[in-house]
Amino acid sequence: MQSNLSHSIQRLEPLGRWLYDHSVEALWERDTRTLPRYLRQRRRAYRRFAQERIAPLALEADRSPEVYDPRPLLAEAGRRGFQSELLPWPLGRMPYRALLDGKVFAVILKAEEFCAACGGIGLSLLAHDLGMGPLLLAGHLPTILRWQWPINRANLRGDVRLVVYAITEPGAGSDMEESAGAARARYTTTARKVNGGYVLNGQKVFISGGAHCDYATVFAVLEREDGSPARVDTDYTCFIVERGREGFRAGRRERKLGQRACDASQLFLDDVFVPARNLVGTERSGWALNRNVLNYSRGPVGAIALGIARGAAESATRFARETRLNNKPLVAYQEVQLALAEMWIDVLAMRGLVWQSARHFLPQQGMAAASKAFCGELGFRVANRAMELMGDHGYLADQGAEKAMRDVRLNQIYEGTNQINYLAFVESFWESDLGPGDPARG
Amino acid sequence: MLDAEERRAVEAMLRRFAGRIEAELLAGEGADGDLGRVPRLLTEARALDLVADPSPQAPGHELGVWGSHCHEEGLGVSLLTLALLAEACAGFAAAVHAQGLACLALPASAGRAGDAPAQSLPLEPGMLLGAAFTPYYGIPLSTRFGQEGTGLHLVEERGKLFLSGSSHFLLAAGPPRALVCFARGPGAFAEDAPGWVSLAVGSGAAGLDLQEVGQRTGLRAAHQAHLRCERVAISGDQILQTGKAARRTLAQVLGCDWLGQAAIALGVARRALRDSRAYAADRYQGGRLIEGHAAVQLLQGTAEYDVAVLESLLGRHAAQPLASMQPRDLLGWACAARLAVGEHACRAVSNCLQTLGGYGYMEDYGLEKRLRDVSTLRGLHGAPDQLRLYLNQLRRGIGVADAW
Structure with missing residues (x-):
């Protein structure tokens, strides 16, 4: 059939032939070709790193996360500039074109490539960008020069400086990510103003990279001077806390379903004094800062799901190509082709939304939430479809699909559950598209 | 009853x-x-x-x-x-x-007349057994990939019988001491060559190799292994059944396998729902219990519907004696119930896990284990697409179905 089609195309007029794209080109290359040159180069560099450095570690890091040490890979990624892409040269390694295009486009490309190789190791590398988010988005140049620039320089030397983001608390997860909840959140982490700085108390949970961090950007509710009850949405304040500060320690590392190479740890703050220079942004601006960090991070979280789903689709495709039954490869059977097509089309749809949301000049709440929630759902569907296609082989660890299923399930939960992201989408487009007023007031 | x-x-x-x-x-x-x-x-x-x-x-x-x-x-x-x-x-x-x-x-x-347990295999009380009937991929009895049978073959050479080939993903309560194998047999043993033969063999027989499948997603309390046989000598009194009788028993084993998996998935889903309700009645968000949020109610409501579908499917012929059930009816019922594992049980457990947020993803609350277990059942002894094709075969009365 293909041969007949080729002959038929040759019979077209020259313009007709030119208008007919019948080139044989891999999906990945085809999509890469649509990017500007500086992003094409980045995408190829990320993939090379993922294939050479991440993929060989993936299964063992998942199997024995307690012995996996992320620092050698963090050092290598740092030397290659992958850990300092939120600022342009000389402060970091963000491409200048990104100042005019989408700010997080390079980050979403990185997230897809790293997580196609391993969701857990990918997250352990990407958690740093999230931790650095408040330092940039506070919009305070001295903060950037005092903290972000030296951290970038150290990472570029291969001297690992890992920053993690700490908002979630034992009794308040979703409340820290949604307008209606924030007003009534049962928070535990507080800051009290003292001479020369602040004293922090409380506990954070599920902090990605918390066990290995050098710094944490910690959000705490700043007590009011008049003694009236403080709230997350009016008194939230961000501080950078260095490892080694008295009273600051990492606690238990959670045992979790997937993305196991990246720890999710407790952080304890017991009368931790931080000087005034550790304040990130201004006092009581933390709620806006937190929400904007989520606007910047949810697109990349969508890309993490995209990458994991692509990894699952690749595993299923490999299985279908290599398995022979009745003297022909599994992929030659129609039902297998249909299943593969479903998976890959889902992957393309995820990439379409992730790239589209990242093309906005600034990451926007509704688009970021859409990208995150959509990819979380579809990623899980793709991983399950991959397991199904492989039958019994699908639940074997060495085939990769079951790990993808476990890994990508987290994408419906962190950075706000999908339900919270749907509500964030509604809130974002409430006044423009979906209804009058502010749902938080309702 | x-x-x-x-x-x-x-x-x-x-x-x-x-x-x-x-x-x-x-x-x-x-x-x-x-x-x-x-x-x-x-x-x-x-x-x-x-x-x-x-x-x-x-x-x-x-x-x-x-x-x-x-x-x-x-x-x-x-x-x-x-x-x-x-x-x-x-x-x-x-x-x-x-x-x-x-x-x-x-x-x-x-308890059928004319069938006898294998004489050469003493069946001791408490003895762990395994049933070898699953092919490398696909479904035994299906015309899709089952044409190659289980991958086990009984061959006759100069009056002697040998078992060769492989069977995969054999489930057992522990390392089995003996196996009941379904194999393709020579014409002398099968009424419709190459027909089915069932036989019993000790797991220590020369030429028989059982290897654990390796790390898997869930159901880890059960033992699972691949069976490889290379010219395992079989005596006549190890043969259990041949031809249509063997095939009928294989259909019963296969049907009960899928039904049992669906019942296990139902139990997992019910428990996940119970855990989710308990958590939702105790956890606050936005100043009120999360069970009061429509988002949580929708997740639990969908899980309740999924559990009801599974219960309904499993109850369909549960009272009918196995002996009086036509293999085609048994397999059609079992196939549908097993398909519901992937669509309903998995969704129910996943939705319940979601209601716990980050805690659902951690081992402490048990939901992550339930998701691993039910996800393993999704593909156990039959990929869903292969089940759909087989169900269609049964309904159309072709392939295996024409034997009954």
Whole structure:
């Protein structure tokens, strides 16, 4: 059939032939070709790193996360500039074109490539960008020069400086990510103003990279001077806390379903004094800062799901190509082709939304939430479809699909559950598209 | 069939034992609990007559899961038992299920005239068995990939019989001491060559190799292995059944395998829903209990619907004696129930996990184990697309179906 089609195309007029794209080109290359040159180069560099450095570690890091040490890979990624892409040269390694295009486009490309190789190791590398988010988005140049620039320089030397983001608390997860909840959140982490700085108390949970961090950007509710009850949405304040500060320690590392190479740890703050220079942004601006960090991070979280789903689709495709039954490869059977097509089309749809949301000049709440929630759902569907296609082989660890299923399930939960992201989408487009007023007031 | 009072008594006993499984197996830390305690719990389950036994003298032979009572009294008690055990631990339920399937494969358990247990294989009480009937990919009996049979072949050379080939993903309660194998046999043994032959063989036989499948997603309390045979000598008295009789038994084993998996998935889903409700009644968000949020109600409502679908599917022919059930009806029912695992049980568990947010993803709350277990059932002994194709074959009356 293909041969007949080729002959038929040759019979077209020259313009007709030119208008007919019948080139044989891999999906990945085809999509890469649509990017500007500086992003094409980045995408190829990320993939090379993922294939050479991440993929060989993936299964063992998942199997024995307690012995996996992320620092050698963090050092290598740092030397290659992958850990300092939120600022342009000389402060970091963000491409200048990104100042005019989408700010997080390079980050979403990185997230897809790293997580196609391993969701857990990918997250352990990407958690740093999230931790650095408040330092940039506070919009305070001295903060950037005092903290972000030296951290970038150290990472570029291969001297690992890992920053993690700490908002979630034992009794308040979703409340820290949604307008209606924030007003009534049962928070535990507080800051009290003292001479020369602040004293922090409380506990954070599920902090990605918390066990290995050098710094944490910690959000705490700043007590009011008049003694009236403080709230997350009016008194939230961000501080950078260095490892080694008295009273600051990492606690238990959670045992979790997937993305196991990246720890999710407790952080304890017991009368931790931080000087005034550790304040990130201004006092009581933390709620806006937190929400904007989520606007910047949810697109990349969508890309993490995209990458994991692509990894699952690749595993299923490999299985279908290599398995022979009745003297022909599994992929030659129609039902297998249909299943593969479903998976890959889902992957393309995820990439379409992730790239589209990242093309906005600034990451926007509704688009970021859409990208995150959509990819979380579809990623899980793709991983399950991959397991199904492989039958019994699908639940074997060495085939990769079951790990993808476990890994990508987290994408419906962190950075706000999908339900919270749907509500964030509604809130974002409430006044423009979906209804009058502010749902938080309702 | 149990009357209402008997059913309540059985349920109460099963719930007590399920509580014991949780206390014994899952109390400590670790993704799947202390798996070293599984053999002891199996012994206790055997004492309660929950585990099928190959020896006709043992009570479990009749009363255990997939025991001989199924032939006259239907599958309801076995399905009920598996679902309730799975509420505690799906892997343990799978172990009990696997032992039952292997016993079901022994023709003596069917009590049919003319069939005899293998003379060369003493069936001791409490002996762990495995049933080898699953191919590398696809479904035995299906015309899609089942044409190659299980991958096990019985060949006759100069008057001697040899078993060669492989069978995959064999489930058992522990390392089995003997296997009941379904193989393609030579014309002399099959009425419709190359037909089916079932035979019994000790797991220590020369040329027989059982290898554990390696790390897998869930159901880790059960044992799972690949079987490879290279010219394993078989004597005539190891042959259990041939031709249509062997095929009929294989259909029963296959049907009960899928139904048992669906029952286990139902138990997992029910338990996930119970855990989700308890959490939602205790956790606050936005100043009120999360059970008051529509988002949580939708997740739980969908899970409730999914559980109802599974219950309805499993109850469809549960009262019908196995002996009177046409293989085509049994397989069609079982196939649909097993398909519902992927679509309904998995969704129910995933939705329940979602209601716990980050805690659902962590081992401590048990939902992550339930998702792993139910996801394993999604592809166990048959990829869903292959099940759909097979269901269609059965309905169209082609392939395997034409034999009945």
